[in-house]
Amino acid sequence: MSERPINCTIKQPVLLTITDTKSEFHSGCRVLDISLSNVVNPERKEENVDQVGEIQFKNYYVAYLTVKAKFKSGPDTKEGENKWRTCVKRMRLMPNAHAETGSQDYFCVSRKHMAFELVNISALRLILQQPSPVWKDFKIEELRFFKCSETSKPCLLPSWLTEVTNNSGKKKIEAEDGNNFHVAPKEDDGILGISNLELLSATLQQLWALSEEVAANQTNVVLGRYEVDNCYDINLLSYT
Amino acid sequence: MGELLFSQWYVQNLIQFLKSSQIYTDLQHAAQHEVSKPSIRLSELKKGVQNGLNSSGWDRKLKNAIYTYLQTHSRLSPNAAPSDHLKEPLLYLRKAQQAWEKRILKSLNSMCTELNIPLARKRPEKEQKDLLTRWTELSVDGPDLSQIRPVYAPKDFLEVIMSLQNPNYNNGETPGFYNMWGIIQVPLKVKDVNKLRLLFSEMSINQCQTGIDDHSDIPTELFDNDRMKLGRKVIAANHGPLSQEYAKKGCPFSLRAEIWTQIMGINTDDLDVMYYEQLKFNVSQHDLLVDSLLYKDVKLTATNDDQYFVFEDYLYQILLPFSRDTVVLEHFAQNSASPPKSYIRGKLGVEEFSVIYPPNGVIPFHGFAMYVVPLCFLYQDPIKLYYVFREMYVRYFFRLHSISSHPQGIVGLSLLFETLLQTHEAELFFYLKSVGCQPLKIAFKWLVRAFSGYLSADQVLLLWDRILASNSLEVLSVLAVAIFTFRKTNLMKVQSYNAAEAVLADLTTLEVIPLIQLSLFSK
CATH class of the missing domain: 2.60.120 (Jelly Rolls)
Known part of the structure; x- marks a missing residue:
């Protein structure tokens, strides 16, 4: 903060x-x-x-x-x-x-x-x-x-995670402090983070948005490089 | 999803993790496949796809992925605490660990200077090819090891652990008033026997166990047949928590390999095979001093062991790539230790040329190879063996040789051993202390190596079953206490440290599961 x-x-x-x-x-x-x-x-x-x-x-x-x-x-x-x-x-x-x-x-x-x-x-x-x-x-x-409590805006969770499907209908889980999780307002918004199929195919614009999203979700898989400029010749360890 | 179990922060990280892992794309592919099926109706697209994914086993895979994440990630959210505080909250332990690391570095450096060899050098091309061609028989023509000595042994480490003192601890005027009776003087809270009973409740005496009731002279109809049947069912289900539950009563030998990989969520796919090949290639590229240390360690321990000497070649195929694996570095976020740093030759002090040495940040000590050898009985394929060992190391074994206040760190385990022994074998503890033989001095090496190399191999595996099943190393301390109890009559007659050590020198005949049961549940 x-x-x-x-x-x-x-x-x-x-x-x-x-x-x-x-x-x-x-x-x-x-x-x-x-x-x-x-x-x-x-x-x-x-x-x-x-x-x-x-x-x-x-x-x-x-x-x-x-x-x-x-x-x-x-x-x-x-x-x-x-x-x-x-x-x-x-x-x-x-x-x-x-x-x-x-x-x-x-x-x-x-x-x-x-x-x-x-x-x-x-x-x-x-x-x-x-x-x-x-x-x-x-x-x-x-x-x-x-001055104020550190209740930074509740971060958005996908709605499907916060909804519990009961027989009677859908119910929101309440967060620990009693605030509701942010639940997507519209029912047909689908799953947050996973794009709606129909909308996707409708316009190229959104296809582009998807590719952007994928780019933002780069994997954390490391390449396993440990050398610098292809060189790993070391004489002694450093103490600091 | 329980509302109090997981914080928002945690769930978000989990989602982020899943999104960036392979299962996300796999699931997307599978969903696409489902959509293209003719049976899907447009009106209930979502439901149809979900059902399709469920029936084709994808929900299991997703559940397994989440389960693995839950097992390996702490639920505590980092509240404003600096990162070194997350590694180890107690300042004096953090400092002790740093001092210990510095000692190791100095010892490595002085070995380099004495022998006039670099820490790392590029292999000539001919040597590279040569190494790869004899990859499966590396034991035949190893490096010259006559000058190499292990950097440290459990004994040296014990001395450091013994000297740990909280500077804020009151041990002034009346010596011994607040001091603890054992040699560990770090006031941690350890579990008492009742909590341990709960933790290992599945091992209670009235329950049949693999490791006792599957003994060859017991008719298989009584227990073994059903156990195997159940085990095969568990494996078919391919669900991590289920396998873990099963392992609480031990795994039959023939099923263990599969059960363990399921518990740890290891499925060696093409990507993993490729990654291992890359590590292998990296081994051929550079010659490290750490390689010689690993060679030396294998020669000193596994090669001299009549149970394990056949696996010598296997060990090199695991340990050498392990030292090049940068994925191992991730575990330092929760480890009180930090990886050693160095600079490329001639670029001393230039930050862009700083590197981690060895690439995985782990400096092997005397007995390191013993973490691998029992696994050689389970996995024929070195690649599978490699991933199982790596997971075991970053989940459990690293705690056995770093100073931390974690309840499963070596300090906590040692203290648990001493406390249990004092509470339940007070007479024995006091007697051994009075003849100058602190029990931990004998038990420490068992704990550091997770008993590998001290018990017979099948017993080690039965013990490690329980480590995986309870996700806790505390069973090691319980067993150490049980062994002291079991040999109590002889120990009560010894007059010196050496005599006590002799009584406890050979543990290969012990059956660990009955011993643990006795010490936990018989009183």
């Missing part, structure tokens, strides 16, 4: 400890504050930086992630109503806190993980949890926020 990440201030994570700083205590909990409201961006004033649709990051041994949000106070908000609300609760990043799986994976928290939409918020707070004591450190890296 080409969209730029949202500008914001990410503070240093704070490790929760018991007040006595001398004794080492593994709380397994870290808090990371992000403020969105005080971003000064004079060139693009009209842009609202108070909406977050997607959070992307690379995990480093965080087992659970909780996201809390603080809303901007409007004129009609009463005193004390301006509290933190939990948007994502204990999302599991590592299936097993003692084992490696998921420990260094890339994650993307999008709308479907969130309890409500992050609109008109002034700050975000990420709570990182790692209950397992076997890891020295845990944090998240490459943290970025995006």
Whole structure:
């Protein structure tokens, strides 16, 4: 996706400890504050930086992630109503806190993980949890926020794949997020990607289109060349 | 099509794959043929063509093609992760693999410099012709191998695996508190015995198995006859998933060749024959140092083996073209390893002249030929043998000699072995550890070679049946544990590593299927 990440201030994570700083205590909990409201961006004033649709990051041994949000106070908000609300609760990043799986994976928290939409918020707070004591450190890296969810236009699938022929008639399969797959609007459109026979023979124009299509669908069969200019004389291997 | 099983992204890639493969044009031809039939009515053209394709067996072929794709392509969509992250998500394992590769490269380079031979050179025309004329008897007049030594052996690789450490792992003040008892210190999650039981449920003791119940002293009416009958039916159906299901209880020897090609979706057509001939021609064009390594390996392993020495010539016909096959390079997308690079002589550092060496990117190690030899019993035709071996390699065997966190990578398999042994043979594990003999030090070479060369050939094939049937290498670790259990009484008396190794030196008398059953289902 080409969209730029949202500008914001990410503070240093704070490790929760018991007040006595001398004794080492593994709380397994870290808090990371992000403020969105005080971003000064004079060139693009009209842009609202108070909406977050997607959070992307690379995990480093965080087992659970909780996201809390603080809303901007409007004129009609009463005193004390301006509290933190939990948007994502204990999302599991590592299936097993003692084992490696998921420990260094890339994650993307999008709308479907969130309890409500992050609109008109002034700050975000990420709570990182790692209950397992076997890891020295845990944090998240490459943290970025995006304005809208990455639901790029649903890619076109051939209609015959999305249709299930029932006895009663045809039914569309629904995609995971609930959007319908793009189903070709007309019944007689036939199979997408495979041209309709009658139309094809009707005009030469379309025959040409077909040949273009074939050209676009070049096979991936490799020719198996490994030499350069018919030469494969090598002395030593390179280390880079 | 289930809605949650496959993402849109996956289905699109699948369609793209099908469109660009041969089956697409074949299907189009077949459909055209159907259309031209006089029985087709214009009013129900679509239906008629579909029925025609179904009845002429094309739906099976299409299903097989899709099935092969599903088996070999991961369902996870790449979400923004860089490509090296897809190869191996854990940074320290990625670095360890790179360091290991560098060591191999250095060793190869120093061999070149010491012996003053190039990595690759063009053969003179006379030599080219000569090689092609004696293609089927390459063992007779091989290159001079006295100075060649294998680049590495499983033992060297084990040392690297043993030294793997997660830098973020807490093993500071109280040593041994968080450390694991075995020699693998990578905290991966491995399957426990219950999950393995589910995975291999078809092998449970109350089910008849090829490899036990087809024994020559059991009357064939009890099991073997029916099994063969079923097997022939499965083959006639020519459907990948069906063959795989059948293989879960083992394949009778006479049907195995066919069942395996169906599982892997290999049908050697004219194009494949032509491609193999091209590879053969490529072998004749250039002389590679890797050829000598392969020669040396065959001489050291297969030629010395009383079961396998007859296949020596076959092995060269497989291994030499394999090293020239650039299709193998595709598997590096999911392999933590990367193919070695080099430059054409005199063009050092010029990007247009960079090449992969060897052309398939795989540097053989001591015992590499053992991945091929058991297959020689199945396929007489070297071309068929070649494609089966290549598929086996890019699906399974590459995982046995690259460092990765994949559950079926060698690290995962080693850890699975250690964990199972600790859990189910705690006494034995602790005893062996206390006499200074970590069990994995013995079992590692079995795992790396998928037991080929250690068991008798028919047992290896029965074992590989289960690898193909479950699409998983985990059965190797289970068997290794079973062998330790089986020899437990003797192992509990040993006092040294060498004595333990002696107890486990000869495995050729073992029957693998009963052993696996015992260790999985008897407790």
